[in-house]
Amino acid sequence: MCAVALMACNKQAENMQNEQVNKQDAAIENIMTRVSVREFTGEKITDEQIDILLRAAMAAPSAINKQPWAFIVVTDEALIAKLGEALPYSRCSNKPACAIIPCGDMSKAIEGEMAAFWINDVSAATENLLLAAHAMGLGAVWTGLHPDMNRAGMVQQMLGLPEHIIPLCVVPVGVPAEQPAVKDKYKAENIHFNKW
Numbered sequence: 605m606c607a608v609a610l611m612a613c614n615k616q617a618e619n620m621q622n623e624q625v626n627k628q629d630a631a632i633e634n635i636m637t638r639v640s641v642r643e644f645t646g647e648k649i650t651d652e653q654i655d656i657l658l659r660a661a662m663a664a665p666s667a668i669n670k671q672p673w674a675f676i677v678v679t680d681e682a683l684i685a686k687l688g689e690a691l692p693y694s695r696c697s698n699k700p701a702c703a704i705i706p707c708g709d710m711s712k713a714i715e716g717e718m719a720a721f722w723i724n725d726v727s728a729a730t731e732n733l734l735l736a737a738h739a740m741g742l743g744a745v746w747t748g749l750h751p752d753m754n755r756a757g758m759v760q761q762m763l764g765l766p767e768h769i770i771p772l773c774v775v776p777v778g779v780p781a782e783q784p785a786v787k788d789k790y791k792a793e794n795i796h797f798n799k800w
């Protein structure tokens with residue numbers, strides 16, 4: 605190979621390496637700076653933004669790739685307010701643009717004693733959703749329903765969910781009206797190499 609071609613090759617390899625480092629830095633930064641946002645401005649978000657959030661959620665891993673999930677997107681203001689009244693911890697009274705409710709779909713879940721894997725699967729999808737929201741400059745918070753069947757039952761009833769659809773949580777999403785400080789949760793004592 606001539607010297608010029610070799611230099612071009614090296615430059616291309618260097619560019620690719622830099623690109624990889626930049627991608628890694630951006631992804632880790634996004635994970636490390638995500639915080640729960642519970643106050644929103646009331647501004648709308650676009651259908652395209654909602655679509656990206658849902659695509660990110662559904663990119664999550666799931667046991668045997670069953671993808672046993674369904675997502676209810678509540679954009680109706682009156683319904684968001686009703687959720688907020690019934691579930692004060694859901695922060696739906698704090699002017700989110702929408703509320704997304706990740707659910708387990710029991711008709712798609714693993715059958716038998718491993719069925720409960722749906723909780724892990726839908727949790728992974730929910731975290732993806734939170735991270736995508738943060739990367740897009742939006743705010744969101746995971747607010748728990750399941751396993752509190754009282755809360756989950758209320759949502760099931762309000763949204764007319766069929767029996768095989770179990771709501772895991774309510775995630776209000778919107779333009780942040782607060783900037784909570786990032787919490788440093790790293791604790792070396794939580795880590796064990798090779799054995800306890």
Ligand SMILES: Cc1cc2nc3c(=O)[nH]c(=O)nc-3n(C[C@H](O)[C@H](O)[C@H](O)COP(=O)(O)O)c2cc1C
Binds near residue numbers: 746748
């Ligand atoms: C399973 C689960 C249930 C949660 N339920 C609520 C809730 O009902 N209301 C709320 O405001 N936050 C809720 N949160 C958010 C936590 O309070 C929050 O993640 C935690 O305080 C850490 O803060 P950070 O998300 O800003 O890092 C919940 C989080 C998880 C994972």
